[in-house]
Amino acid sequence: MAIKVSEIFHSVQGEGQWAGTPSTFVRLSGCNLRCVWCDTPYASWNPEGEIMELDDIFASAKHRHVVLTGGEPMLFTESVTLSERWRKDNRIITIETAGTIFQDIHCDLMSISPKLSNSTPTSDAKWSKTHEERRWNPEVINKLTKNYPYQLKFVIGPEVTKDINEVEALLSQLEDINPEQVFLMPEGRDSSSLWSRAKELIPACMSHGWRIAPRLQIDLFGDTKGT
Ligand code: SF4
Incomplete structure (x- = not known):
């Protein structure tokens, strides 16, 4: 059994x-x-x-925490097989997903990042429509949050108020969400713009009980592959 892997690396979760x-x-x-x-x-x-055998992917885990990310790992049945093997090996598994597809998978943290309308690629007609149809799927997210320990991470763009209003509207369509597991994450490619936007998120977090998510990988390493 094999699957296409973009990269495997070892770092701190950001x-x-x-x-x-x-x-x-x-x-x-x-x-x-x-x-x-x-x-x-x-x-x-x-x-x-490169296409890698699952045996080799499995063997690459050097840390107790393993993070299966993408792309979209829930697209692939091989993700389930990997999660079964890591579970037997006592690993702590995080799945990073946009929350549009459900799979019966092993994980200790379902890290769901539902996409707001700020993500839609308006200049690409084909993908604009397809992305818009797929990006928000409350049925799938409700199933994920009921079946797994979870966090919800929303990427907030330059139009902070509009995006926060959208987060409120989307959360109202979900069931039994713990606000402490909702993270607002500033969008940005450098540390100073991330933290300046993060400051704008404080009032919404204070009033709703949400959290601000840092992006340590950008603070520590910049916008760099493999971190
Ligand atoms: S940011 Fe969007 S397009 Fe890029 S990997 Fe994640 S879900 Fe896919």
Whole structure:
């Protein structure tokens, strides 16, 4: 059994509740969305990588925490097989997904990043329509949050108020969401713009009980592949 892998690397988790935790990242290549600000186009718009045997992917885990990311790892049944093997090996598994596809998979944290309308690639007619039809799927997200420990991470763009209003509207369509597991994550490619936008998110987090998600990988390493 084999699958296309964009990259495998070892670093600290940059985002969400396990930020700072040493982890092995396995990035699968291929995505069903095309976010305009995608920071991993080599796993989405232009999927790159090599076909690897699952045995070799499994053996690459050097840390107790393993993060299966993409692209969209829930597209692939091989993700389920990998998660079964890591579970038997006592690994702590995070799945990073946009929350548009459900699979019965092993994980300790379902890290869901539903995409707002700020992600839609308006200048690409074909992908604009397809992305818009796929990006928000409350039925799938409700199923994921009921079946797994979860966090919800929303990427907030320059139009902060509009995006926060959209987050409120989307969350109202979901069931039994713990606000402490909702993270607002500024969009940006450099540390200073990230933190300046993060300051604008404080009032919404204070009033709703949400959290601001750092992006440690950008603070520590810049906008660099393999971090
Ligand atoms: S879901 Fe993730 S990998 Fe896919 S296009 Fe959006 S940002 Fe890129």
